[in-house]
Amino acid sequence: MASAHPNDIEFRSVTKAYGAVTAVRNINLAVPKGSFLALLGPSGCGKTTCLRMIGGFEQPSEGSVLIDGREMNGVPAYRRPVNMVFQHYALFPHFNVEQNVAYGLKQMRPRIDAREIDRRVQEALSMVRLDGFGKRRTHEMSGGQQQRVALARAIVNRPSVLLLDEPLAALDKKLRSAMQIELQTLQRELGITFVLVTHDQEEALSMADQVCVMSAGRIRQLGSPQEVYDRPADLFVADFVGKINRLNGRLEPGGQMLRLADGTALATSGEHSLPAGPVIAALRPEAIRLSRQETGPNGLRGTVTHRIFLGSGVEYAVTVAGLGDFLVTADRGQGSEADLAAPGDAVTLSFDPAAVHLFSPSEAA
Secondary structure, X not given: OOOOOOEEEEEEEEEEEEOOEEEEEEEEEEEEOOOEEEEEOOOOXXXXXXXXXXXXXOOOOEEEEEEOOXXXXXXXXXXXXXXXXXXXXXXXXXXXHHHHHHHHHHHOOOOOOHHHHHHHHHHHHHHOOOOOOOOOEHHHOOHHHHHHHXXXXXXXXXOOEEEEEOOOOXXXXXXXXXXXXXXXXXXXXXXXXXXXXXXXXXXXXXXOOEEEEEEOOEEEEEEOHHHHHHOOOOHXXXXXXXXXXXXXXXXXXXXXXXXXOOOOEEEOOOOOOOOOEEEEEEEOHHHOEEEOOOOOOOEEEEEEEEEEEOOOEEEEEEEEOOOEEEEEEEEHHHOOHHHOXXXXXXXXXXXXHHXXXXXXXXXXX
């Protein structure tokens, strides 16, 4: 009978310390059933420690970890309804694909009938699009196929939660993109909770329905990919998730005008709670419009110093006197080749007031 508990995973005031080093600090987190959560952050932020506490490979120093409403403190990994896919897959090289996938089922007690094991192995291989590969040795398979074997081995036990520890890190860019789609499809088909650990912002934003950005053992923001990218909670999130241009300035009384270091006045949306005084403005490269023409409000004149061809887009480095360098990303579909600016061209950078995110200078630490 399915549990009525709404969350598959909960952290209640969880802290994890290794001697004098605190890896995770007082984390509270709820992961609803059937969701795809990405734990995102730089190395040493605590994301892998959180994953290992869910899996039972580490125990919290303080607080409680719950799975399906049941406290897991002290419960060993093999007694939790959780499976993990490791970064390097950890496949048995002396087993073929079927033997690798069946291994966990054969360890279960009471024992499962051999015909049932074979049925579930074939079902798992079909889910990851590896029908007909059961007799292959893993060393005869590509990196993407090996990753699918690891996934089949993880889902064959029908866990409540699947943990993914940077599973795409060893793949090339094209295969990684394909496997992102495969994982999303698999998660929807299985309907179980996925928790992904990654330091790759693009990977987290493209795959997960909830992104948890971490830094120094704390959660900085938890929200949908769109919320985290478009409405960052603080300067760290804005800077880590995607790219930004930073501008130092002063917010004038009333909060509707930002005065930059060179004296330029820029309009703001006014949708902030900051008092008048020093602020840091963050502006996404794709929110800036680049033109050779003089434009109206919120326009900065500069000179193109570099142009980088990216295939579907173009990235410009533009120097604005008194303010420094700006990164601008332009979609090639918006104009012809003749419209592209070249190094040395004088251009105007303009943007909507709503695209400017304002933060307190204290958040820059």
